[in-house]
Structures are given as structure tokens and as C-alpha cells.
Amino acid sequence: MNFLDNFNTTIRSNHSLINIVTYEEARFLLMVAESPLFKDKSIIVWDLADGFKTIKGSTSGIKNKERADPIHCLQEVKKFSGNAIFILRDFHLHFRESIILRSLRNLNQDLRASKKTIVITTPTSTLPAELREDVCQIELELPGYKEIEKELDNVVASTSQPNPPTPQLKEKIVESTLGLSMVNIKNLFSRIIITHGVIDERAIEIILHEKRSIIKKGEILEFFPVQESLNDIGGLENLKAWLRKRSQVFTHKAKDYGLPAPKGILIIGIQGTGKSLTAKATAGLWKLPLLRMDLGKVFGSLLGESEQNLRQAINLAETISPCILWVDELEKAFAGSTGGAGDGGTSARILGTFLTWMQEKTKPVFIIATGNDVAQLPPELMRKGRFDEIFFVDLPSNSERQAIFKVLLEKVRPVIRQFNLEKLAEATEGYSGAEIEQIIYDAMFNAFDDNQREFTEEDILGSVSEIIPISRLMSEKIGALRTWATHRTRKANSET
Numbered sequence: 141m142n143f144l145d146n147f148n149t150t151i152r153s154n155h156s157l158i159n160i161v162t163y164e165e166a167r168f169l170l171m172v173a174e175s176p177l178f179k180d181k182s183i184i185v186w187d188l189a190d191g192f193k194t195i196k197g198s199t200s201g202i203k204n205k206e207r208a209d210p211i212h213c214l215q216e217v218k219k220f221s222g223n224a225i226f227i228l229r230d231f232h233l234h235f236r237e238s239i240i241l242r243s244l245r246n247l248n249q250d251l252r253a254s255k256k257t258i259v260i261t262t263p264t265s266t267l268p269a270e271l272r273e274d275v276c277q278i279e280l281e282l283p284g285y286k287e288i289e290k291e292l293d294n295v296v297a298s299t300s301q302p303n304p305p306t307p308q309l310k311e312k313i314v315e316s317t318l319g320l321s322m323v324n325i326k327n328l329f330s331r332i333i334i335t336h337g338v339i340d341e342r343a344i345e346i347i348l349h350e351k352r353s354i355i356k357k358g359e360i361l362e363f364f365p366v367q368e369s370l371n372d373i374g375g376l377e378n379l380k381a382w383l384r385k386r387s388q389v390f391t392h393k394a395k396d397y398g399l400p401a402p403k404g405i406l407i408i409g410i411q412g413t414g415k416s417l418t419a420k421a422t423a424g425l426w427k428l429p430l431l432r433m434d435l436g437k438v439f440g441s442l443l444g445e446s447e448q449n450l451r452q453a454i455n456l457a458e459t460i461s462p463c464i465l466w467v468d469e470l471e472k473a474f475a476g477s478t479g480g481a482g483d484g485g486t487s488a489r490i491l492g493t494f495l496t497w498m499q500e501k502t503k504p505v506f507i508i509a510t511g512n513d514v515a516q517l518p519p520e521l522m523r524k525g526r527f528d529e530i531f532f533v534d535l536p537s538n539s540e541r542q543a544i545f546k547v548l549l550e551k552v553r554p555v556i557r558q559f560n561l562e563k564l565a566e567a568t569e570g571y572s573g574a575e576i577e578q579i580i581y582d583a584m585f586n587a588f589d590d591n592q593r594e595f596t597e598e599d600i601l602g603s604v605s606e607i608i609p610i611s612r613l614m615s616e617k618i619g620a621l622r623t624w625a626t627h628r629t630r631k632a633n634s635e636t
């Protein structure tokens with residue numbers, strides 16, 4: 141059922157107190173005012189600044205006070221005899237006052253027998269516990285394809301351009317604005333007309349630019365600039381081969397060929413083994429934008445807001461697609477989602493939203509999720525069919541450590557210097573890539589401090605003992621992780 145039908149049914153079934161959850165108050169008002177569904181009703185808006193204002197129909201008898209106040213507002217609504225929808229703006233800001241809550245609840249009883257409805261729009265779905273029984277909540281979703289198309293048609297008509305956009309271009313424009321609010325979309329269309337005078341191919345560039353800046357404003361998604369390539373990763377040959385094989389997978393050719401778009405991978409392994417690096421390098425290899433999602437911030441938001449935030453972030457990722465959605469250190473967000481205690485089931489709901497999306501998504505958003513600790517991850521996440529593969533990254537083998545030294549040393553000394561890689565690898569059994577990097581920097585610091593001489597192999601070997609590898613501190617945990625990984629995951633490292 142679409143939003144207006146749902147809203148209409150709710151009103152006709154004698155709900156007199158309705159909460160519309162939306163950031164787009166103006167769009168809601170316009171939708172209701174224009175809809176023939178409510179032509180028998182007056183539409184009256186109230187806010188603290190202007191008091192009552194009639195949008196449509198008759199409002200005989202309603203009096204504005206010198207200075208608007210919420211109690212007076214409810215009294216006037218009660219007195220009014222007629223068929224009307226009252227839209228009370230910002231009314232949730234008064235919910236802190238107990239007299240307001242009580243008046244609303246009493247009024248709710250009175251209104252049931254009348255043809256009056258009170259609508260309160262709020263940006264989030266949070267309601268005081270006292271009101272939950274009385275209020276019916278409906279979410280106004282972001283504008284859909286049809287609604288945006290209509291807006292675009294209006295804009296095109298207003299330009300009376302000699303070559304209106306082709307149906308293909310129109311489709312492209314509408315699709316690329318999905319996920320934005322109507323206010324944003326209208327502003328965008330105006331910007332396009334101001335810049336180019338017409339709607340043509342150049343519109344897409346402006347829309348993408350706008351989306352990037354919206355992502356910057358939002359807190360949950362971040363555009364991650366990528367310089368890395370697969371050459372920056374030492375070892376992990378199996379994982380790299382898997383990624384290489386899929387370099388072309390989001391192209392039109394692959395689609396025409398009938399290949400399904402891959403969903404994503406989960407990379408598990410102890411910290412410092414190159415999981416985050418792999419996410420970045422994949423974006424470099426596939427030449428796709430990398431969006432990093434901070435799930436911690438999804439959960440951090442106010443109760444009730446988190447789901448909406450997640451959905452908005454997902455919408456944005458889909459509109460940017462094809463892209464890579466990087467969810468780093470999953471366990472930080474999902475720890476506790478199975479316990480259910482403490483957060484009123486929010487994390488479980490978020491997890492559910494996320495999993496459902498993964499299952500059903502059709503847009504080419506490739507997820508790269510990483511995790512250090514499976515014990516803290518909800519098992520549902522690892523069930524077959526969620527990810528294309530779950531990779532386990534082990535500590536680097538001897539030959540992998542050689543490769544890592546080579547990659548990292550070539551970075552700091554691009555003019556080839558000879559190092560005995562076998563010797564270095566031999567000395568660093570049990571060390572992760574991140575620790576090897578730390579060893580190299582440590583050696584460089586020491587040499588620099590010693591009259592700024594060039595660092596040597598001996599400096600590096602000397603630094604090895606300075607750094608205790610994390611694997612030594614948590615050998616038991618690593619053992620358990622390996623056992624877990626044996627039958628459930630693919631190896632990221634090659635066998636050698």
C-alpha cells in the first residue's frame with residue numbers, strides 16, 4: 141500500500157492521533173493537500189510561530205491567540221466542529237511537558253467520535269512511552285521513482301527545451317536521485333537548470349556531485365579516497381586471485397553475459413593482517429568508489445533513529461552504486477546483538493535490517509566486511525548465502541613475510557636496495573603485516589637518530605625483538621580461530 145492510501149485508511153479507521161515519521165514536513169503537507177483522497181476535509185496547520193493557518197477548506201470558529209501556545213491549540217482543536225486534518229508542526233518538542241501529554245491523550249478519546257485527526261510530524265520514530273498506545277505511527281518513505289519522474293517532467297516542461305531528454309536519460313536521472321529527499325531533488329533540478337539551462341547528459345555529473353557532498357554531511361557513510369592497489373598487499377594470493385577474477389563483474393558486459401552481481405565478502409582474521417588494506421585495494425582494482433560505513437555511529441544514534449539512519453545509508457550506497465561498501469570491524473557494532481539486553485533490541489533489529497537488505501539487494505553494492513573476532517559476531521551473519529565467501533586471513537607464512545617486507549621496503553626506498561628477505565622473514569615468524577611495518581619504521585627511527593645514517597638489515601633485525609607480536613599474547617585465541625575457520629571459510633593465504 142502506498143503512503144497516502146495507508147494514511148487515508150488509518151484516518152478512516154478512527155485513529156485520531158497520527159505520527160508521521162519524516163524529515164520532509166513540507167513534502168508531506170503538499171502530498172496531503174494535493175490528494176483527492178482528502179477533498180472532503182479541511183487541512184489546517186498549526187505551529188508556535190504562526191498559530192493556526194488554513195491550507196484548504198473552511199476553518200470557521202478557530203481563533204488564533206495573540207501568542208500561540210500548545211495548550212490553547214489543543215483546546216481549539218477540541219472545540220472545532222467539522223471534518224479536518226490538523227497538522228501540528230514541531231509539536232513533539234512539547235512532549236516534555238506532562239500537561240501536554242495528558243491533554244493529548246484525553247483529546248484522543250474525544251476525537252475518536254469526531255471527524256478530526258491530529259497529525260504530528262517528527263524526524264524520528266521516538267515517542268514518549270506514555271503516548272505509544274494512543275498514537276499510530278506511519279513512516280513517510282523517501283520519494284519513489286514515479287514521484288521523482290513527475291517532478292522531472294515538470295522541470296523539463298518548464299524549460300521548454302527543443303531537445304527534451306530521451307526516456308533512457310530520464311530513467312538514468314531519476315534512478316540517480318533515488319535515496320534523496322524531495323527537497324534535495326528539487327534543489328538539484330533547479331541547480332541543473334541554473335547551470336545548463338536545460339536537462340541533458342550533464343545533469344548526471346551534478347547529481348553525483350551533490351550526492352558526494354550529502355555523504356560528507358551524513359556521519360555514517362564516508363567516501364574513502366583510494367590510492368592502494370593489489371600490489372600493496374604482500375601474500376594473500378588466494379584472496380587476490382578471487383578478487384582479480386571478478387574485476388569485470390560490474391560491467392555491462394558481465395550483466396549481458398548473465399553473470400549475477402557478487403554480494404560481498406567477509407574477511408576474518410586477527411588484527412594487522414591486511415583486511416582493511418584489502419578493502420581499499422579492491423576498490424583500486426575494480427575502480428569503484430569506496431564507501432566506508434561506520435556501524436558504530438548507526439548504533440550510537442538515538443534510540444529509534446538508528447534504523448532510519450541505516451536505511452538512509454543503504455539508500456545512499458545504492459544510489460551511488462556500483463560501489464564498494466566497506467564495513468570495517470563488524471564485531472564492534474554487532475557485539476551484543478544476540479544478547480538483546482541493554483538496548484531494547486535495537487542491535488537485533490539493525491542486524492535484521494542489514495541481513496534482509498543483503499539477502500534482497502539487487503543493486504550492485506559490493507560489501508566488504510571485516511572482523512577480528514568471530515566469537516563476537518552473530519552467527520546469522522555467517523550463514524550460507526549472505527556473503528559470496530568468508531575468507532580467513534592467517535598470520536603470514538614465511539614466503540608471505542618476504543613479500544610483505546618487499547612491498548613495504550619498496551615503499552620507503554623506491555630505489556631498489558638489496559635486503560636479505562629470507563633472513564628478515566626467518567626472524568619474524570608470528571608477526572603480522574602491521575607489525576612488520578612497525579619494525580621497519582622502528583629501524584628507520586633508530587638509524588635516523590644515529591646521525592641520520594641509512595638504515596640496514598641489522599637495524600631491522602634489531603627492532604624485531606623490540607616489538608612483541610600480538611600472536612604471542614593471544615596464541616590460544618588464534619588457535620581457536622583457526623579451528624573455527626577450518627571448515628567454514630576459504631583461505632585468503634595460499635598454501636605455501
Ligand SMILES: Nc1ncnc2c1ncn2[C@@H]1O[C@H](COP(=O)(O)OP(=O)(O)O)[C@@H](O)[C@H]1O
Pocket residue numbers: 372373374375376410411412413414415416417418510544547548572573574575577
Ligand atoms: N599483507 C600485507 N601486505 C602489506 N602490508 C600489510 C599487510 N598486512 C598489513 N600490512 C600493513 O599493516 C597496515 C595495517 O593493516 P590493516 O589492513 O589495517 O590490518 P587489519 O585491517 O587486518 O587489522 C597496512 O596498512 C599495511 O601497511
Ligand SMILES: [Mg+2]
Pocket residue numbers: 412415416417468469510
Ligand atoms: Mg582493519
